[in-house]
Amino acid sequence: MIEQDRMRAFINSLDPGNAPFLDELEREAKDTDVPIIRKDTQALLKFLMAQSRPKNILEVGCAIGFSALLMAEYSDDDTKITTIEKFEKRIPIARDNFTKYDKKGKITLLEGDATEILETLSPGYDFIFMDAAKGQYINFLPNCLRILNKGGLLVSDNVLQDGDVIESRFAVTRRDRTIHTRMRDYLYELKHNDQLNTVILTVGDGMTLSVKL
Ligand SMILES: C[S@@+](CC[C@H](N)C(=O)[O-])C[C@H]1O[C@@H](n2cnc3c(N)ncnc32)[C@H](O)[C@@H]1O
Numbered sequence: 260m261i262e263q264d265r266m267r268a269f270i271n272s273l274d275p276g277n278a279p280f281l282d283e284l285e286r287e288a289k290d291t292d293v294p295i296i297r298k299d300t301q302a303l304l305k306f307l308m309a310q311s312r313p314k315n316i317l318e319v320g321c322a323i324g325f326s327a328l329l330m331a332e333y334s335d336d337d338t339k340i341t342t343i344e345k346f347e348k349r350i351p352i353a354r355d356n357f358t359k360y361d362k363k364g365k366i367t368l369l370e371g372d373a374t375e376i377l378e379t380l381s382p383g384y385d386f387i388f389m390d391a392a393k394g395q396y397i398n399f400l401p402n403c404l405r406i407l408n409k410g411g412l413l414v415s416d417n418v419l420q421d422g423d424v425i426e427s428r429f430a431v432t433r434r435d436r437t438i439h440t441r442m443r444d445y446l447y448e449l450k451h452n453d454q455l456n457t458v459i460l461t462v463g464d465g466m467t468l469s470v471k472l
Contacts, residue, residue, distance in 0.1 A: 271298045285325060296463065303463075307386070312334070313411075314338050314385055316339065316341070316385075317342075319373045319377070319391045320390035321342040339365055345371055374398065380402070386412050390416040393438050396442070404455075412469065415466065419464055420439065449469050455469045
């Protein structure tokens with residue numbers, strides 16, 4: 260693991276960095292214990308914005324808006340981003356950040372539980388970024404598949420749970436067992452669902468990239 264941490268530090272040290280307002284937001288998130296995407300995950304998202312050039316993005320799990328603003332900053336001018344957040348304390352902070360930094364008006368914040376909101380969304384997304392409660396990914400999947408375009412990408416964060424996912428169910432604390440089982444089920448489904456081709460990466464806390472066939 261130490262080797263892996265050194266490798267990650269080395270890779271991150273080569274990163275040219277983000278726009279200054281994103282650095283400021285990242286610091287604010289760290290200072291206030293808001294979980295946001297890690298450096299290497301940021302680099303991958305930026306790469307995917309440039310490579311797949313999505314026009315209609317959905318994010319599940321906005322927090323204070325860091326990753327939505329990162330995608331807004333590094334996507335095409337006509338890209339739209341819809342992001343969902345249910346935690347009342349974070350919603351006004353995200354709104355403030357969007358007012359300050361989403362100068363091109365790309366981002367729409369939907370307030371509420373993704374379980375209900377996803378039901379109401381119409382198809383047409385070409386990029387979905389799943390970054391909410393890990394135990395719920397498996398429940399969100401059918402709606403994500405319904406609204407994702409063919410050829411579109413489903414990107415899921417935090418799928419390796421700091422390595423816990425490879426441990427036996429009995430080696431993880433009782434408190435984490437449900438999430439452990441659900442994440443394994445999610446990964447199995449992503450790899451075996453006929454509609455998807457998925458690659459699992461050890462970037463960040465584990466990410467999957469799934470293309471809808
Ligand atoms: C890891 S944070 C998101 C970080 C954000 N994507 C970033 O990198 O800037 C996960 C967020 O998902 C929200 N969340 C968890 N379950 C949710 C649900 N069912 N519906 C809506 N939001 C949810 C949490 O409140 C939390 O703010």
